[in-house]
Structures are given as structure tokens and as C-alpha cells.
Amino acid sequence: MTEKRIVVLTGAGISAESGVRTFRDNNGLWEEHAVEDVATPRAWLRDAGVVWRFYQARRRQLLEVEPNGAHVALANLQSKFEHVTLVTQNVDDLHERGGSTEVIHMHGELRTLRCEASGRNEVRMQTQDLADDFLFCTCCELPSRLRPDIVWFGEVPMQMSEIYNAVESCDLFIVVGSSGHVYPAANLVHAANQNGAHTVLVNLEHPINADAFKEIHIGKAGELLPRLVEEWTSNRS
Ligand code: NAD
DSSP: OOOOEEEEEEOGGGGGGGTOOOSGGGTTEETTEEHHHHSSHHHHHHOHHHHHHHHHHHHHHTTTOOOOHHHHHHHHHHHHOSEEEEEEOOOSSHHHHTTOOSEEETTEEEEEEEETTTOOEEEOOSGGGSSSSOOBOSSSSSOOBEEEEEOOTTSOOTTHHHHHHHHHTOSEEEEESOOSOSTTGGGHHHHHHHTTOEEEEEESSOOTTGGGOSEEEESOHHHHHHHHHHHHHHTOO
16 A cells, blocks of 8 residues: 555546436536526426436436446555545446445435435435435424435535545546536646646546646546556556
């Protein structure tokens, strides 16, 4: 094990080869929906049913998809280096199922649902939890409605101080499968650069913040990452 400190930030692109569609690749539509119709607090207030059914479909999809070589490669990286912080913008659970532990889901998770009254979240992935009807919490005396445990556009991402602490003290910052459009995630590479970290990008195409990276690998994460992780591991001293 080395003392090298690594932070990895993943986006929707890492799950694309598992069959989970990305967001920016589809003209700004997520599974045919405009983001403002399904992924904002306003949409939830206007028509919670539409938002709920959208996320229930995403939650059911988790049962049909499998992690790919890129998820597994990052789990390998975590097993080879002592200090790897894995931050994902993804709401799927493919990192965990690919073998990663301690994943920071800065935009929330599909597996959990959040009580609208108490703010507590609970894992709800039983068959009866995946239908289109609203669900109610187990934490309040009079059960309250649950909302998706997702950070919608306009809400504050989770665990930001932990993320900034890791990024500001890392030696190597790696971004995989992210278009660089969603903030504050897209700014993390600048924080890493300011600290003098080596910054690496693995993406299918050049994202808008490509200039910020010192090393760029263009191609599919599932093909590139296993080889890159092997390289980083063999040069780890
Ligand atoms: P994005 O959809 O904006 O961008 C995805 C990027 O991945 C693109 O630049 C694309 O070229 C690249 N890409 C596509 N296939 C790839 C592959 N096989 N290998 C490497 N790169 C590939 O994603 P984002 O930057 O993460 O922002 C979208 C937001 O939408 C996030 O906040 C996320 O929470 C949400 N989202 C999540 C999921 C998920 O959980 N799997 C899916 C769609 C959207």
C-alpha cells in the first residue's frame, strides 16, 4: 500500500455500458423526460405523481442491470490503494455491486427513499416498494409520504465538505463518464488542480471542461479503465 491519495468522480457515462442511459447524450432528455419535469423540487410540487413514477421506473431498472468492467476496475483500485475516495454523481447502485465500499453518492440514491416530514431515509427495494403507488415512511407515528432520495436540480448535493476535504488533499483526481455540465461536480477538477494534483479524465468524448485535465483518455470506460487501473497499480510506488 502507498500513501498516495486518490479521488475518483464518476458520472452517468460509467453506467452507460451497463444499459443505464446517460443524460446529456439524449439531447438533454433523461429517458425521454425534460429534466425540469422530473428532477426539480418544483416538478415534485406541481405533479408528484409524474416524478414518482419516473423514479419508480428507474428503481425497477436497477434489478435488470449489472455492473460493468469500469465499476469492477474502480473496486480493484480501492483494494490496491489505502486512500481512495469514490464520489459518484450516479444514483444507481452499480459501484456497490461492482465491489466498491464507501461510495459517496453526492446526488443521492435510488435504493433509498426519504421521509418528507423527518428527512430520514430508508432502503425500500422489496417487490411491494417498486409499484407506482406512493409509499409511506416507517419513522413517523403517522406515516408520512416518501420522496425519492435524490438531489434534484436546485438542491444542495450531499457530503460536500467531505468531498472538498478529499479533493483538496489528493495527489491524483480521476473523472470517469461525466459531461462537466452539472455543478458543483464539474468544479472539483479545478479544486484538485489548485492543490497540484494530477488530473485524469476518462470519457467517450471531450466534455466542456476537458481543458482542465492534465491527462485525457477518450473511449469507453469499460474498455479503458481496467487497463488504466492496472497501470496505476503497477506504478504505485
Ligand atoms: P451526463 O449524462 O451529463 O454525461 C455523461 C458523459 O459520459 C458524456 O460526456 C458521455 O460522452 C460520456 N459517456 C457515455 N458513455 C460512456 C462510456 N461508455 N464511457 C465513458 N464515458 C461515456 O452525466 P453526468 O455528468 O453524470 O450528469 C448527469 C446527471 O444526471 C448526474 O447528476 C446524475 O445524477 C444524473 N444521471 C444519473 C444516472 C445514473 O445514476 N446512472 C443516469 C443518468 C443521469
